[in-house]
């Protein structure tokens with residue numbers, strides 16, 4: 001069998017609904033050196049066994065490709081393989097050096113935008129990928145003395161950011177609770193998420209109590225992009241990991257991240273994120289109750305656009321990079337009445353945020369990306 005025959009057999013198996021068989025053909029094509037086939041197989045297996053995916057990529061015919069090395073690093077890192085942070089940092093930088101722009105974009109997401117390490121890497125991205133740099137508003141004013149010390153500084157800053165722990169900046173309400181975490185995302189990451197996913201925006205839906213499916217409703221007039229597994233990358237996984245650490249929930253219990261955009265006047269009227277087991281039966285099946293919500297503002301809004309908790313008399317003004325976390329239900333899955341909340345209309349600016357609803361049990365999204373091995 002050659003690569004082409006393996007891919008044809010994979011396509012045939014796939015169209016007759018036999019995913020496991022299709023994946024075995026892709027595995028074979030990957031062993032023979034086909035990069036896409038190798039990565040498809042490795043990601044497919046990674047939910048259940050990241051160690052096996054990493055070992056497979058090491059032995060694949062395309063193992064030397066820097067792109068394959070990048071995905072191997074991603075799978076291993078998020079699969080909790082115990083690589084030391086310095087190794088991860090050094091590997092990301094050397095992959096960037098070999099032309100894997102994504103590795104540099106990931107590096108930037110761990111650095112403080114004011115640091116000289118950030119300018120050093122931004123300069124490299126400007127040089128290698130002017131289009132991406134201008135979309136992400138990166139500039140190349142490198143002010144570091146020597147490239148060698150800049151490299152070392154970047155490795156140091158990146159390795160310590162890889163093991164960052166989060167403390168709440170404010171607890172707005174103790175009973176629910178509602179916690180606020182500042183500087184969860186940098187300006188660069190906010191811009192990255194908006195730039196990468198805004199093309200996926202569609203009118204938001206709410207759950208129709210009759211059909212259990214999504215429908216357009218005046219309750220929620222924003223636009224939403226559901227970041228499906230196929231679109232997940234290192235930076236969305238990094239956010240999933242942060243949310244799981246902050247909320248003390250398992251990564252596989254999360255729904256997909258949603259990117260929301262409210263144009264002036266758009267809003268999310270007061271509502272509960274928690275589900276009703278009977279009225280929302282279809283949604284309830286995928287992971288049961290929504291126990292917590294995490295909201296991350298991607299821009300700062302000067303007027304309107306607050307997240308409101310009318311029963312608690314709490315208003316939170318959106319500030320870029322800030323995360324708000326609150327509970328929707330108690331330990332028995334019963335709705336917490338004080339979790340009633342709204343997204344007020346903005347006055348003149350677009351409001352951007354990323355949200356995640358966290359369930360009681362594993363979701364389809366969580367299972368696909370983080371599988372059964374995940375420690376959270």
Ligand SMILES: O=C(O)CCC(=O)C(=O)O
Pocket residue numbers: 268273293295305306307308341342343344353355
């Ligand atoms: O826009 C907001 O501030 C709130 C969003 C929200 O309630 C939700 O997405 O569930």
Ligand SMILES: [Fe+2]
Pocket residue numbers: 271272273293341
């Ligand atoms: Fe909500």
